[in-house]
Amino acid sequence: MQRDIPIGLGAGLAAAILALAPVSGSGFGILLSVLSALPITLVTLCWGYRAGLITAIAAMAVLALVASGLAAQSPESSPLRLALQFGVSRALPAWGLAYLAVAGFGDSTTERAPLSLGTLAIVAAVLGMAGTFFGILALGSTPEQAIANLRSELMQAYRIMVGGSKDQPLPAKDGVDPEALLQIFSAILLPLMALSTTVSNLGGLWLSARIARISGRLPRPWPDVAAQLRLPTWSIGLLAVSCVLSLLPGTVGFAGQLLLAALLGAFLIQGFAAVHFLTRGGAVRPLILTLAYLLCLFLSWIALPLIIMLGLVETFLNLRGRFGDRSNTPSTPR
Numbered sequence: 001m002q003r004d005i006p007i008g009l010g011a012g013l014a015a016a017i018l019a020l021a022p023v024s025g026s027g028f029g030i031l032l033s034v035l036s037a038l039p040i041t042l043v044t045l046c047w048g049y050r051a052g053l054i055t056a057i058a059a060m061a062v063l064a065l066v067a068s069g070l071a072a073q074s075p076e077s078s079p080l081r082l083a084l085q086f087g088v089s090r091a092l093p094a095w096g097l098a099y100l101a102v103a104g105f106g107d108s109t110t111e112r113a114p115l116s117l118g119t120l121a122i123v124a125a126v127l128g129m130a131g132t133f134f135g136i137l138a139l140g141s142t143p144e145q146a147i148a149n150l151r152s153e154l155m156q157a158y159r160i161m162v163g164g165s166k167d168q169p170l171p172a173k174d175g176v177d178p179e180a181l182l183q184i185f186s187a188i189l190l191p192l193m194a195l196s197t198t199v200s201n202l203g204g205l206w207l208s209a210r211i212a213r214i215s216g217r218l219p220r221p222w223p224d225v226a227a228q229l230r231l232p233t234w235s236i237g238l239l240a241v242s243c244v245l246s247l248l249p250g251t252v253g254f255a256g257q258l259l260l261a262a263l264l265g266a267f268l269i270q271g272f273a274a275v276h277f278l279t280r281g282g283a284v285r286p287l288i289l290t291l292a293y294l295l296c297l298f299l300s301w302i303a304l305p306l307i308i309m310l311g312l313v314e315t316f317l318n319l320r321g322r323f324g325d326r327s328n329t330p331s332t333p334r
Helices: 004-019 027-034 038-047 049-073 081-102 117-139 143-162 178-215 234-246 250-278 285-298 300-317 319-323
Strands: none
Touching: 004 027, 004 038, 004 049, 004 081, 038 049, 038 081, 038 178, 049 081, 081 117, 081 178, 117 143, 117 178, 117 234, 117 250, 143 178, 143 250, 178 250, 234 250, 234 300, 250 285, 250 300, 250 319, 285 300, 300 319
C-alpha cells in the first residue's frame, strides 16, 4: 500500500495533464486527451487495482483543483463538473476494465478464470454507455435538457467562428441552414461518443497490456487478440434489445441509443480483429491493412459501417475459424 500511493499520485497527475491537453486548442492536444485514461489502465495492470483506483481518484482531484481555479474566473461553471465528468466517463470505466482483464490471476484462493477478450469487449461497451450517459448529465438533469444545452453550446461556438452576435439567427451558408445541421449533429454526437469511448477504452487496454508485457509486469499471459477476440453469441441478443430500447421515448430510449452505439463499437473492434487475422501470411497484408485504416480515417462514414458489418458477420459465421488456421482458433468464449 505504501508503494501504491506515490505511484497512483504520479500517474494521476499524468492522467489529469492528458485530460487537460485540449485546452491548448491544437489537434495534437485532442489526440493526447484520448490517452487520458492510459495511466490509470497501465497502473492497474502493473501494480494492481488499489494503485489504479488511487490513480483515478488523484486525477479527479487534480481536475477538481483546476476547475476550482476556472470557477473563480467564471462563476457560472461548477468546480466539480470537470472532475466528475472525467471520473464517470473515462477514469472509472478504464480502471474497472483493466481490473477485470487480470482478475483471477495470481490469486491462490480462487479458481476463477479470467474473462475472455470477447466478454471484456462487451463489458467495455456497457461501461462506455454508462460513462457517456452519466457524463453528459453534467450538461443537464435529463437527457433532453443535456441535448438542448449541447445544441446551444454548439450554436454559440459556431457564432463565435463566423463572427455573429448572440441574438441574431445563424446565417445560412451555401444554402444550408446551420441551425438544422447543428440540431442533427447534436443528436448523433452523443451516440458517437459512446462508440468512441468503447473503442478508446479497448484500445487503451491493448496498448497498456503491450507496455506492461514489455516491462515484464503484466500478471497474465496476454492472448493473441486478432485470433481470440470473439464476441459471445449472446451479444447479438443484447444488440437486438438495445435496438428495441432505442426506439422508446425519454430516458430509456436515450440509454438504448447509447448502448446500441457502444455495442457497435465492440463489433467494430471484432471486425478489425478479423481483418488482421484473415490477412495473416498474405503477401499483400501490409497493403490491405494500410488501405483499411486510411479508408477509416478519410472515408469513415463508408469504411466504419463496413468493418462493423464484418464484425457482425464474424459472430454469425466464424470466418476466422472457417478460413483461418484452425489450430489457433479457440473454443466458444464464455
